[in-house]
Amino acid sequence: MKKRTKVASLLLAAPLAAMAGVGDRPNVILLVADDLGYGDLSCYGATSVSTPHVDRLAASGVRFTDAHAVASTSTPSRYSLLTGEYAWRREGTDVAAGNAGMIVRPEMYTLADMFRDNGYATAAIGKWHLGLGEKTGQQDWNAPLSMAPADIGFDYSYIMAATGDRVPCVFIENGCVANYDPSAPIEVSYRQNFPGEPTGKANPELLFNLKPSPGQGHDQSIVNGISRIGYMKGGGRALWKDENIADSLVSHAVDFIKANKDNPFFMYLCTNDVHVPRFPHERFRGKSSMGLRGDAILQFDWTVGQVMEALEKAGLTENTLIILTSDNGPVLDDGYMDKAVELAGDHKPGGPFRGGKYSTFEAGTTVPFIVSWPGRVAKGKVSEALVSHIDDVSSLAALIGARLPKGAAPDSRNHLATWLGQSDESRPWVVEMSNDRTLSLREGKWKYITPSNSYKVAWGTGIETGYQRMPQLYDLDAEIDERTNLAEQNPAQVYRMQDILKQVRLNPNYGKTSNDKK
Ligand code: NG6
Ligand code: CA
Numbered sequence: 001m002k003k004r005t006k007v008a009s010l011l012l013a014a015p016l017a018a019m020a021g022v023g024d025r026p027n028v029i030l031l032v033a034d035d036l037g038y039g040d041l042s043c044y045g046a047t048s049v050s051t052p053h054v055d056r057l058a059a060s061g062v063r064f065t066d067a068h069a070v071a072s073t074s075t076p077s078r079y080s081l082l083t084g085e086y087a088w089r090r091e092g093t094d095v096a097a098g099n100a101g102m103i104v105r106p107e108m109y110t111l112a113d114m115f116r117d118n119g120y121a122t123a124a125i126g127k128w129h130l131g132l133g134e135k136t137g138q139q140d141w142n143a144p145l146s147m148a149p150a151d152i153g154f155d156y157s158y159i160m161a162a163t164g165d166r167v168p169c170v171f172i173e174n175g176c177v178a179n180y181d182p183s184a185p186i187e188v189s190y191r192q193n194f195p196g197e198p199t200g201k202a203n204p205e206l207l208f209n210l211k212p213s214p215g216q217g218h219d220q221s222i223v224n225g226i227s228r229i230g231y232m233k234g235g236g237r238a239l240w241k242d243e244n245i246a247d248s249l250v251s252h253a254v255d256f257i258k259a260n261k262d263n264p265f266f267m268y269l270c271t272n273d274v275h276v277p278r279f280p281h282e283r284f285r286g287k288s289s290m291g292l293r294g295d296a297i298l299q300f301d302w303t304v305g306q307v308m309e310a311l312e313k314a315g316l317t318e319n320t321l322i323i324l325t326s327d328n329g330p331v332l333d334d335g336y337m338d339k340a341v342e343l344a345g346d347h348k349p350g351g352p353f354r355g356g357k358y359s360t361f362e363a364g365t366t367v368p369f370i371v372s373w374p375g376r377v378a379k380g381k382v383s384e385a386l387v388s389h390i391d392d393v394s395s396l397a398a399l400i401g402a403r404l405p406k407g408a409a410p411d412s413r414n415h416l417a418t419w420l421g422q423s424d425e426s427r428p429w430v431v432e433m434s435n436d437r438t439l440s441l442r443e444g445k446w447k448y449i450t451p452s453n454s455y456k457v458a459w460g461t462g463i464e465t466g467y468q469r470m471p472q473l474y475d476l477d478a479e480i481d482e483r484t485n486l487a488e489q490n491p492a493q494v495y496r497m498q499d500i501l502k503q504v505r506l507n508p509n510y511g512k513t514s515n516d517k518k
Helices: 052-059 074-083 111-117 242-259 291-313 389-400 491-506
Strands: 027-033 061-068 121-127 156-160 171-173 187-189 231-233 265-270 320-326 369-372 381-388 430-433 439-443 446-449 472-475
Touching: 027 074, 027 291, 027 389, 052 061, 052 291, 052 320, 052 369, 074 111, 074 389, 111 121, 111 265, 111 389, 121 242, 156 242, 242 265, 242 291, 291 320, 320 389, 381 389, 381 430, 439 491, 446 491, 472 491
Parallel strands: 027 265, 027 320, 061 381, 121 156, 121 265
Antiparallel strands: 061 369, 156 171, 187 231, 320 369, 430 439, 439 446, 446 472
16 A cells, blocks of 8 residues: 555664563554544654654654545544454443443453553543443543543553543543542533533633533533533533643553563553643643644643653653554644644645544544564564454453453454564454444455445544445555445445445354464
């Protein structure tokens, strides 16, 4: 696959110091950015913003040019990442409200369970967006929650319940509101406001940090001078300040690294950057040429640098595998007047791909994907292999020699050799899901999109969804941005890809090889 990046690799793939394989027990950090696009990093061709720390990470490992999140929004993407099951197999995995009940249920076997069962200390830090408590809307936020990340394998957690733009705007540490303020009990509703509480809609004069974009919602409860989706009351000193979120996540991540420097650990570290509302620390505000979205990219890059520095200080660089990626494709105007559209200039957040977050076009799920493990994976390699987040449970199980219980991670396959840059073998195909649950399929250069009756543009975002009533087939080698629908000229290829989708839908074991069954 060509033309995916404007940047040529300056470094030649160095011979591997040693072939990694079963029996290794490196620390693993799965670092997931939010809404960071393929084109948002300088190592992926961005020129309007510079990301030196991420670039350094890429130079120390393998940078993939055809890697896919499972879905083009957060909740289903993360669900699949943690369970190895396609979110489209499961109802209730669409973008979750801040008072959603736990979506990954305790009986499911997760990536965190796998690490924990194999002697790793495990942590989830940052954006969660997979629900908390047993039932939607039934949580008591003033007491330990009835279900939390500990129930799905995370020994330690310090998380944001949903997204930055959804209430409750507090961190949850090990299932309890962090820094809880007994003088300000918390109530949350996604139905109605609490009497007497201001909202962005009724009290725009209170929005001293960011105002919502017209017509996209985000005009309900106000926290820190920014109105959100949903209503909340109370919180007091537990309420977050958006400008401190990255610092807070970094300090908890660094503490976890330090506390576990003598034993293997797995950290699922999910930044709030670069999701809306974008309101980075003043150290970064005004520092990019692209306004708050560019500043949030700088803050993300800083976060990566801090993690790398903490590993270095703890002497863990050589023995830590870092996977850096994003949960879904990029968006500019996602609900706040932060001038992301006006200041983007020539910047292409989705790189050469069409669409963006929410889309069924390639920018929806094509994400940055960097695998670094100094001394063990090829250094500065660029891999054009077609890979998917769905494979992380099985691939990382192979890495640490874990056996998965029967039925666990049903859609996940072991592609460890490709992930570590030891092989250039692609996945035979990759299934992608968009915001309306339209499925697409990639097979080599081909992209097939199933017909959908939905909207053409995702509300106020201006993003092309890619939905059409007709089947769509694109040859990405000929045209990487999905312009000419070749379905009519290639009925056999359309049929073939429809058949693969049908088989995968019916049977998660479809296409499994003997390697996958181990
Ligand atoms: C959308 C929100 C958007 C964002 C997204 C979730 C509206 C109009 N837009 O519904 O602002 O919060 O959900 O983003 O409500 S994600 O990256 O977590 O999937
Ligand atoms: Ca996201």
